Each structure stands twice: as C-alpha cells, then as structure tokens.
Amino acid sequence: MESNNDHTFAACLKCHAINRVLHQYVPQAVCFNCQSPIKFKKLVSESTERNFKDLVQTSDLVLIAYFSTPSCMACKIFNSQFEKASIENLNLVFTKVNIQGEDPFAAFMEIKAYPCLILFKNGFEEKRHYGIMNDLSLKEFIQ
Numbered sequence: 001m002e003s004n005n006d007h008t009f010a011a012c013l014k015c016h017a018i019n020r021v022l023h024q025y026v027p028q029a030v031c032f033n034c035q036s037p038i039k040f041k042k043l044v045s046e047s048t049e050r051n052f053k054d055l056v057q058t059s060d061l062v063l064i065a066y067f068s069t070p071s072c073m074a075c076k077i078f079n080s081q082f083e084k085a086s087i088e089n090l091n092l093v094f095t096k097v098n099i100q101g102e103d104p105f106a107a108f109m110e111i112k113a114y115p116c117l118i119l120f121k122n123g124f125e126e127k128r129h130y131g132i133m134n135d136l137s138l139k140e141f142i143q
C-alpha cells in the first residue's frame with residue numbers, strides 16, 4: 001500500500017516514554033529516554049494502561065489500538081492479521097494493549113469483549129469493533 005509516512009509511535013514498557021520511531025529503525029529500536037529495546041511485531045508495538053493515553057495523545061497519525069488478553073483464544077487467531085495489516089498501512093500507528101488484570105482500565109475504556117479494536121483520530125475514539133475480522137472487514141475498518 002502506498003504511503004508517504006516514515007514513522008510510527010511506541011511506548012517504552014520500562015520507563016513509559018513515548019517514542020517516535022522511524023520505520024527503518026523499527027527492528028533495532030531503543031527508547032530515547034532509557035535506552036531499553038522497544039519490541040515490535042511487524043509494526044505493532046505493545047502498550048499498557050500506564051502509557052496508552054500518552055501514546056494516543058502524542059501520535060500525529062491515526063492510531064489503531066487492539067485490546068486483548070493472553071487468555072483470549074480469538075485474539076490468538078487475530079494477532080497475525082493485525083500484524084499483517086500494520087505493514088500494509090504504514091500511514092497508521094498500530095498498538096496492542098494487553099489488558100490482562102487491568103479491569104478498572106477495561107471498564108474505563110468500556111471494553112465489553114475481546115478482541116476489541118478502537119480507531120483514534122486526533123486523540124479521540126472514532127470507531128470500535130468487537131470480535132475477529134477477516135482481512136476485508138479489517139481493511140474496511142481501517143479506512
């Protein structure tokens with residue numbers, strides 16, 4: 001997919017700083033603040049309750065947040081689709097939010113089921129989807 005964007009955003013899971021990462025540096029990304037490695041799967045970074053809000057507010061790009069838990073079986077199926085979408089849509093920021101043991105946060109975000117996808121524009125929720133999607137419906141959701 002064509003894109004003129006060259007960067008994404010990711011939270012540091014150690015110090016919670018929000019990093020702007022050029023796509024070319026994703027494989028060896030380290031936090032500007034604490035030098036910890038920032039791990040990506042394709043172009044999907046991981047976020048937590050601690051840094052998710054900052055990530056949404058900092059990103060100057062449309063951000064897709066994928067809320068999941070390690071115990072969610074449907075999420076295991078959906079992971080690879082989400083990761084694939086991240087390299088096909090370089091103009092967006094993809095993050096996976098692990099919400100295991102974060103019940104107050106899940107309640108705050110009003111997440112009723114997993115997987116849950118929420119698309120944010122300019123820091124605000126634009127739309128959300130519950131349940132797994134096929135490639136086509138994911139493509140439509142992203143647009």
Ligand SMILES: [Zn+2]
Nearest residue numbers: 012015031034
């Ligand atoms: Zn850091």
